Amino acid sequence: MFQYITIFVIKLLIGTTLGVLGIYNSKMKNRNKLKKMRIFDELSLETQNEIVTTAVRYAKGEIAEFNLPATTDVIQLAVQYDTMYFTTPLDYSGLDLETITAWVGSRPIKRP
Numbered sequence: 001m002f003q004y005i006t007i008f009v010i011k012l013l014i015g016t017t018l019g020v021l022g023i024y025n026s027k028m029k030n031r032n033k034l035k036k037m038r039i040f041d042e043l044s045l046e047t048q049n050e051i052v053t054t055a056v057r058y059a060k061g062e063i064a065e066f067n068l069p070a071t072t073d074v075i076q077l078a079v080q081y082d083t084m085y086f087t088t089p090l091d092y093s094g095l096d097l098e099t100i101t102a103w104v105g106s107r108p109i110k111r112p
Contacts, residue, residue, distance in 0.1 A: 058107045061104060083110075
């Protein structure tokens with residue numbers, strides 16, 4: 001009976017020591033520190049360019065259809081058309097906005 005109590009006390013001391021050292025929580029800390037990526041970041045470069053270009057075309061089509069002023073920010077409108085990938089204005093930085101033509105036809109619903 002004494003040996004079982006001794007083994008229990010040893011297990012309790014080892015568990016407490018490991019808990020104080022943070023062995024049990026280290027896996028959860030590392031898991032929480034992982035940076036969560038957007039789906040957009042995991043796509044190929046060609047697909048990213050196609051998505052961003054399509055959003056810019058929709059935005060230019062809206063500007064042409066509703067006769068918005070020339071000072072309207074095309075990138076801000078394009079970000080509103082992306083409802084799935086949650087692009088940011090930084091994703092549009094590599095585009096030449098002058099060469100992209102406006103979309104003629106129906107457009108998807110923009111997010112507010």
